Amino acid sequence: MQRIDEFPTHELNGVKYRIGRPMPFGAEVVSDNCVNFSIYSKDATKCELLLYHRGDKKPYLILELKDEFRLGSVYSVMIFDIDWEETEYGYRFDGPNDISQGYRFDPTKILVDPYAKLVSGCDIWHQYTYEDSNFKRRGRIIREDYNWEGDRPLEIHPEDLxxxxxxxxxxxxxxxxxxxxxxxxxxxxxxxxxxxxxxxNCIELLPTFEFEEFIPGVSKDCCNYWGYVTCNYFSPKTGYAYSGPQGLAVDEMKNMIKKLHQNGIAIVLDIVFNHTGEYGDEGEYISFRGIDNRTYYIMNSDGTYSDLTGCRNTVNCNNPIVRNFIIDSLRYWVSSYHVDGFRVDEAPIFVRGQDGEPMLSPPLMESLADDPILSHTMLISEGWDPSGLSTIGHFTNTWADWNxxxxxxxxxxxxxxxxxxxxxxxxxxxxxxxxANGTPASxxxxxxxxxxxxxxxxxxxxxxxxxxxxxxxxxxxxxxxxxxxxxxxxxxxxxxxxxxxxxxxxxxxxxxxxxxxxxxxxxxxxxxxxxxxxxxxxxxxxxxxxxxxxxxxxxxxxxxxxxxxxxxxxxxxxxxxxxxYSDYNSSGYPELSWHGVKAWEMDRYQPFLVFGFMYAEPKADFKVKNDCFIYCGINSHWEEHILQLPIIPEGMEWRIVLYSGDENGKMKGVVCKDSIKLMPRSSMLLIGTY
The missing domain is CATH 3.20.20.80 (Glycosidases)
Incomplete structure (x- = not known):
């Protein structure tokens, strides 16, 4: 028996449809031949959904979502008898176009769904599929049916990474x-x-969300190679998939993550929520600008874009809608792609309010700290931005910072x-x-x-x-x-x-x-x-x-x-x-100690070029096979130096593990008694054991 809310009630040009479900946002496969479309716009006065047969320049359906398809500020529709694997889609919005007030609606622009799970149009690296079209990037529809074979995020302890x-x-x-x-x-x-x-045991990938490879107004030989110009926050970069032209970038990326996990390697994605690929006031319409510009971007008083990022626009991260968008994106990558963590580019944007000023209790940070899906997800901050705001050491201890x-x-x-x-x-x-409020893994x-x-x-x-x-x-x-x-x-x-x-x-x-x-x-x-x-x-x-x-x-x-x-x-x-570390552990030695040319003699607060440090690792405290001591001598001077080795318990001896001046490894395992000789600009690692 078919559910009553899955029967079509309308028809246009042979396409059957009905009022959709407002949540979740995006395009979701409801059944084999039915897809639900949902999108948010606070200020729009008109919304149209455009459907394309894959590869066609013109849409086969332009469907205006009138008021009966709007609930609050969400437009939704359910389309029946749709070959979703061969469908591309986009939206057009109309509304006020008054830059002084931050409105930039343009009904001639076809826009990508911000929640699209796959974006076509640049399926082969640095090539536009629809270069002569007014709709270069298009939403694709996927089904969440990848076989993970029991895989899940690895949850490696941060200090072990x-x-x-x-x-x-x-x-x-x-x-x-x-x-x-x-x-x-x-x-x-x-x-x-x-x-x-x-x-x-962890790779951190430069941006892999779908991004703009071409730099506006510059030769096509020049590209945004690093990828810090995001076009969509839910879809993988199709140009990074050999199967991208076949529409299989999602599966290829998921397969990579599964294979990495099977080999004990976690994956962290570099994400860019501080600015977008729509650039500044003369930038391209991709999504946010034409869907709800005032919601997604921080504005100056004259309606132009605030540029706190050095990239000509600034995302309004603590707007309630945008905050939820960011959380939805991160949850999606963790739940659907099994991502282990994120490195946040120019992370101070997460604490800026809707006026661009830093907030004492940013709602986005509170949401991230308490999110049930992200509770074991590694979060890494690039804790500075071009406007001079630094948040290093200021986030909760669930975060780490690039140091x-x-x-x-x-x-x-x-x-x-x-x-x-x-x-x-x-x-x-x-x-x-x-x-001070964290751990070494911060x-x-x-x-x-x-x-x-x-x-x-x-x-x-x-x-x-x-x-x-x-x-x-x-x-x-x-x-x-x-x-x-x-x-x-x-x-x-x-x-x-x-x-x-x-x-x-x-x-x-x-x-x-x-x-x-x-x-x-x-x-x-x-x-x-x-x-x-x-x-x-x-x-x-x-x-x-x-x-x-x-x-x-x-x-x-x-x-x-x-x-x-x-x-x-x-x-x-x-x-x-x-x-x-505490001062001493069960070895009777300081857990981490500092040494100069003479053991135990060093002023750590004055400039120096030669020093040593020693870890004490008793098996009682660290559950290792044997008690041991670890000593590293560093000589950054342009002259040779002899460093006295600390005395360790009777019966133990110091052996060389590595010496940077030993290209052939001939000194590995050599026993050292009282001291070591370091050639200019060299370092030596030794272990003291029985």
């Missing part, structure tokens, strides 16, 4: 990647054995910046001074991200080399890269310079992976990938941005060193402490 920041396309697009499906979600699946060998102080301190210290020494110590501790420690030089370029270039960037930005010229080229600019045949660069990369990774907090590094840094001195490759879809896997063989010793550090970190829970 090792995050690997990655661009979907750039990770495997280079011919040297050796994968079949280059530059796609499927290509990442092919590289899972490599990720497992490296030892990371830019750690980034700059490590870069400056390894090149000889003694003034950064005290910050290095605070970073190794997990930055308790920054996260700090995402990193040296390199997609912004700025790669790790190799940080030790190989003194100046930026962004001559090929089509759109220069302040970062191209006025950005402090904290870099040092080790004596030669760029590639060189000088053996001493190249050996020093390898040591410097290893030194940086040593500090990063032995520090408390969540370590993150950029894909390719483990084998010295280069962007040839470009520190702002946001528009470079070419070998500048693609990982060159040939360098894995050339820099195998760097890869092996990083891999060993990750394994060592996993083996020693004292490094991954859930709470800030």
């Amino acid at each position: 090792v995050i690997y920041e990655m661009h979907v396309r750039g990770f495997t697009k280079h011919d040297s990647s050796g994968v079949k499906y280059k530059g796609t979600y499927a290509g990442i699946v092919e590289k899972i054995p490599y990720l497992k060998k490296l030892g990371i 830019a102080r750690t980034r700059d301190a490590i870069k400056r210290f390894i090149k000889g910046g003694a003034e950064s020494g005290p910050d290095i110590i605070r970073s190794i501790e997990g930055s308790p001074d920054m996260f 700090s995402v420690n990193y040296i390199i991200s997609h912004d700025g030089f790669t790790l190799y370029d940080t030790v190989s270039y003194q100046q930026t080399h962004n001559e090929t960037n089509a759109l220069p930005s302040p970062m191209d010229h006025d950005y402090d890269n904290c870099s040092w080229n080790c004596g030669a600019e760029g590639e060189t045949d000088d053996k001493e310079v190249n050996a020093l660069r390898k040591r410097q990369m290893k030194n940086a990774m040593t500090i990063l992976l032995l520090s408390r907090g969540i370590p993150m590094f950029l894909a390719g840094d483990e084998f010295a990938n280069t962007q040839y001195g470009n520190n702002n490759a946001f528009s470079q879809d070419n070998e500048i941005s693609w990982l060159d896997w040939n360098r894995l063989k050339k820099y195998k010793d760097v890869f092996d060193y990083v891999r060993c550090l990750i394994r060592f970190r996993k083996e020693h829970p004292v490094i991954r402490r859930e709470i800030y």
Whole structure:
């Protein structure tokens, strides 16, 4: 027996329909041949639904949703006998068009449903399917029937994460990647054995929500490669799917996540809710601008767009409708895609009120803190924006923050910046001074991200080399890269310079992976990938941005060193402490102690270039097989130094685990008695056991 509310009551041009269900928003398959459409607009005076046969330039149905199809500010309709797999759809809205009041309705514009679960029109990377159409991006309808085979988000404890920041396309697009499906979600699946060998257990993907690849008014050779120009917040980037032209991007992305989870690798998505791809006052109509402009954007007093993001518009995140939209989006990605977490681009937007000013108790933050679906979801903040607002350490302890102080301190210290020494110590501790109400896992420690030089370029270039960037930005010229080229600019045949660069990369990774907090590094840094001195490759879809896997063989010793550090970190829970250390544990030693050239003698508050630190890890406290001590000596001076080793219990001895000056690994396992000798700009990791 068919439900009475699923019988058609109206018909137009042979298409049967009836009043729909106002919730949920979006297009939902009700039965095999019936789809419910629902959309919100507070200020519209007219709403039309347009249906297209897939690939057609003109709609086969234009249906005006009159007042009987509106409940409150929601328009909904149920369409019958629809081949939803071969259907594309959009909306047109009419209403006031008075920019001074923030109204921008235009009934000639066909708009994408903000809740569309798939968007067609750019199914092949950097190609418009409907370039000569007035409706370039179109909503597609999907059915939530993917077979997850029992998969769920991994819920790895934050302190156990090792995050690997990655661009979907750039990770495997280079011919040297050796994968079949280059530059796609499927290509990442092919590289899972490599990720497992490296030892990371979390990848953080640069934006994968459907985004605008083309920059308005600029040559098509220039693209928004990084993806920080979102067009839709519920659909995956179809251009990242080899199956995108077949309409299977959703399944391909879900399959990638399932395969990653099966191999113990979590996934964090970089999300952009601070601005949209509609740009500024002369920008394109995609969704929000033509559906309910005043709801979705923060306005200046004259109705123009407020620009607190540096991207020409600012999303009105604490408007009740937008707040619910954001929560709905995050819930959807967690429930439908099993995403483990999110990194929020320019996260201070979450605390700005509808006037753009910071709020003491932002409703959005309260909603996120108490949300039943997101309660175990990792939330990571980029805690600053171009307008100068910083929220680092201000969010609840369910959040973590990218720690830019750690980034700059490590870069400056390894090149000889003694003034950064005290910050290095605070970073190794997990930055308790920054996260007084949190834990070490509140700090995402990193040296390199997609912004700025790669790790190799940080030790190989003194100046930026962004001559090929089509759109220069302040970062191209006025950005402090904290870099040092080790004596030669760029590639060189000088053996001493190249050996020093390898040591410097290893030194940086040593500090990063032995520090408390969540370590993150950029894909390719483990084998010295280069962007040839470009520190702002946001528009470079070419070998500048693609990982060159040939360098894995050339820099195998760097890869092996990083891999060993990750394994060592996993083996020693004292490094991954859930709470800030206390003075002493059951070993009778301080859990984390600081040492100068002489053991136990160090002024951590004065500039320095040479120091050591030691973890005490008793099996009684950390449930490990044996008591042990971990010592790391760091020499950022341009001269050799001898460091006295701390005395440990009788019967124990110090053995070398890693030495950045040992390219061939010959010193691994060597016993050290009273001291170690560190060559200029080098680091050494030792373990003390019976």
